[in-house]
């Protein structure tokens with residue numbers, strides 16, 4: 343671990359070199375055309391300056407119009423990636439970057455849906471190489487919070503299958519074999535389990551005006567169920583539809599036995615400081631900060647220290663990578679839609695996506711998220727939580743997010 347002084351010196355060198363050579367406004371991504379086998383001398387200099395980033399994970403998701411490849415990084419990438427193209431390949435060079443063995447294993451594994459190659463160059467870059475065949479065009483961009491490089495690949499239009507009825511005047515003997523009919527469209531109903539937190543003897547968090555978490559989340563869940571039920575292609579189940587107490591374990595078992603595709607748990611946050619407000623969405627993982635751990639401990643109903651070693655919890659039976667990736671994607675999609683929708687009506691403080699060892703997220707086998715809608719301990723948000731209009735809008739925001747997540751899944755399952 344370099345000292346703080348070293349880090350600031352590194353960033354200083356990085357900044358100087360970057361601003362002297364690539365004057366980009368607002369941290370925009372630079373795309374520099376590649377010319378032959380040259381390596382820009384600055385690349386060597388920069389590669390020695392800031393600490394390298396590491397590709398800690400690779401994900402691929404098929405959407406309706408494109409396939410998205412995401413490279414999750416341990417820190418923002420500097421300098422910007424460069425693209426190179428040959429007659430048969432497209433390459434994205436990530437300077438000053440390292441590769442986790444698990445990432446390579448994942449990208450070459452059977453379950454990874456497309457062919458690509460990740461290799462290390464002598465100048466300390468990672469080269470992502472894709473065969474061009476099959477892709478019409480691509481877009482890539484660098485995003486932060488969390489640091490990642492996103493590559494969207496647009497496939498060639500599939501060769502159109504034209505099926506024509508033979509002209510009625512043509513004798514049948516001259517027609518030849520009938521064209522093969524297109525495969526039938528099989529659309530699987532997605533199963534969604536909505537989990538309104540608490541209930542019965544467990545009121546959940548309480549507001550100063552007496553608002554109870556268990557009541558508000560049930561209202562929101564009921565609205566969400568109604569919205570999803572209107573969509574013919576989803577089956578919705580609720581872990582509770584009335585004010586009853588249900589163990590966390592039974593909630594997870596309920597979703598698992600119904601073979602749910604998605605699990606959405608709805609909760610309301612609380613904080614000792616009344617000024618704290620806002621929304622945050624969780625998926626399972628090590629607590630992203632001490633407060634995330636406190637939130638999970640409260641929702642799990644266990645003392646804080648019992649929640650402190652989530653990675654042992656994961657490693658014990660290897661939570662599958664796909665579930666973690668999909669849950670993260672589900673959390674982002676839902677949070678973005680929810681915040682965007684509510685922003686039109688209210689001032690929403692967006693705390694973003696966090697991870698924490700929530701029991702229901704750990705014990706469910708499908709992509710699972712837990713939404714902490716607002717803080718019942720904040721008087722403004724408690725008032726909002728009591729409003730039936732607000733409850734409906736929250737449901738609608740979550741519904742929009744689920745729809746954006748579901749649509750590519752339904753397309754892919756055809």
Ligand SMILES: [Zn+2]
Nearest residue numbers: 539546609610
């Ligand atoms: Zn709760």
